[in-house]
Amino acid sequence: xxxxxxxxxxxxxxxxxxxxxxxxxxxxxxxxxxxxxxxxxxxxxxxxxxxxxxxxxxxxxxxxxxxxxxxxxxxxxxxxxxxxxxxxxxxxxxxxxxxxxxxxxxxxxxxxxxxxxxxxxxxxxxxxxxxxxxxxxxxxxxxxxxxxxxxxxxxxxxxxxxxxxxxxxxxxxxxxxxxxxxxxxxxxxx
Amino acid sequence: xxxxxxxxxxxxxxxxxxxxxxxxxxxxxxxxxxxxxxxxxxxxxxxxxxxxxxxxxxxxxxxxxxxxxxxxxxxxxxxxxxxxxxxxxxxxxxxxxxxxxxxxxxxxxxxxxxxxxxxxxxxxxxxxxxxxxxxxxxxxxxxxxxxxxxxxxxxxxxxxxxxxxxxxxxxxxxxxxxxxxxxxxxxxxx
Numbered sequence: 503x504x505x506x507x508x509x510x511x512x513x514x515x516x517x518x519x520x521x522x523x524x525x526x527x528x529x530x531x532x533x534x535x536x537x538x539x540x541x542x543x544x545x546x547x548x549x550x551x552x553x554x555x556x557x558x559x560x561x562x563x564x565x566x567x568x569x570x571x572x573x574x575x576x577x578x579x580x581x582x583x584x585x586x587x588x589x590x591x592x593x594x595x596x597x598x599x600x601x602x603x604x605x606x607x608x609x610x611x612x613x614x615x616x617x618x619x620x621x622x623x624x625x626x627x628x629x630x631x632x633x634x635x636x637x638x639x640x641x642x643x644x645x646x647x648x649x650x651x652x653x654x655x656x657x658x659x660x661x662x663x664x665x666x667x668x669x670x671x672x673x674x675x676x677x678x679x680x681x682x683x684x685x686x687x688x689x690x691x692x
Numbered sequence: 693x694x695x696x697x698x699x700x701x702x703x704x705x706x707x708x709x710x711x712x713x714x715x716x717x718x719x720x721x722x723x724x725x726x727x728x729x730x731x732x733x734x735x736x737x738x739x740x741x742x743x744x745x746x747x748x749x750x751x752x753x754x755x756x757x758x759x760x761x762x763x764x765x766x767x768x769x770x771x772x773x774x775x776x777x778x779x780x781x782x783x784x785x786x787x788x789x790x791x792x793x794x795x796x797x798x799x800x801x802x803x804x805x806x807x808x809x810x811x812x813x814x815x816x817x818x819x820x821x822x823x824x825x826x827x828x829x830x831x832x833x834x835x836x837x838x839x840x841x842x843x844x845x846x847x848x849x850x851x852x853x854x855x856x857x858x859x860x861x862x863x864x865x866x867x868x869x870x871x872x873x874x875x876x877x878x879x880x881x882x
Contacts, residue, residue: 593783
């Protein structure tokens with residue numbers, strides 16, 4: 503399975519393509535950043551990002567597009583542009599009938615580090631290790647997009663369809679993932 | 693000049709097309725609502741709305757697409773979807789090289805009622821009067837989209853390019869508009 507991870511942003515939108523390999527391994531296919539100029543009007547910026555996302559999807563032909571779930575509580579000064587780019591990435595996939603998956607930042611952290619509260623640097627280090635890269639991909643948005651793609655590949659089977667499934671039915675790795683995700687979510691739920 | 697007003701929303705996205713007539717009058721061309729089902733996934737909902745917006749633009753061939761400016765402070769439960777639909781409307785215009793204008797809710801209220809703090813019902817009544825309609829367009833999202841289009845047609849000449857222009861250089865109607873807009877903006881600025 504090939505996953506395109508999208509870390510949405512109006513100035514820099516991270517894009518990372520990862521293939522699943524046998525034995526729960528993953529291989530880097532492509533990584534980069536779609537950019538728009540802060541000097542352009544918002545509609546031109548959205549168009550620039552959309553055209554780059556379209557190119558990536560058409561060139562890489564992912565089976566799934568995994569997008570970071572954006573919350574209204576995020577950085578208020580940039581959240582509107584971030585939400586709009588996330589929407590445009592979802593639309594680009596939907597136009598091609600490619601399934602879309604949304605993952606929260608804590609799900610992504612839990613998937614690649616085992617802790618939903620991991621620091622950004624730890625996530626990026628793990629992305630490089632998992633993909634067998636000599637260096638951490640730069641900029642951070644690019645590494646975050648790869649982390650999203652890995653998160654989607656490594657999600658527990660049926661995690662999205664059956665979030666209440668029994669812990670006993672999970673593998674050890676899935677239990678670790680679920681526990682980390684649960685721990686990370688607790689503070690935001692109250 | 694023909695303006696397509698877009699009142700963005702994921703469940704109901706208001707769409708209203710207005711032509712300018714000589715003597716600061718305006719004529720209704722078309723009004724309606726793009727809808728998506730709350731039972732569908734977000735990517736399918738965005739696709740449904742995008743396809744309806746595309747049809748409206750291609751059929752009505754507006755000179756400008758006027759979109760309500762969405763703020764992060766809006767209703768938190770719906771603001772992400774609203775922002776994403778606004779982004780998709782801007783992208784649809786940008787793909788066709790049609791200029792996009794953003795107007796705040798208080799600008800729209802000031803343009804059609806003279807007061808940036810007018811109630812929703814007052815705005816809708818004025819939309820019907822301005823366009824010579826026997827009844828207020830329903831649903832409210834449709835009327836709001838027409839108000840956006842009228843706001844764009846009636847904005848003071850050069851309002852966007854030169855916000856600091858002299859009050860003396862304005863017509864009486866423009867002064868009323870500018871004063872109402874200024875009054876409406878004051879509380880949110882401090």
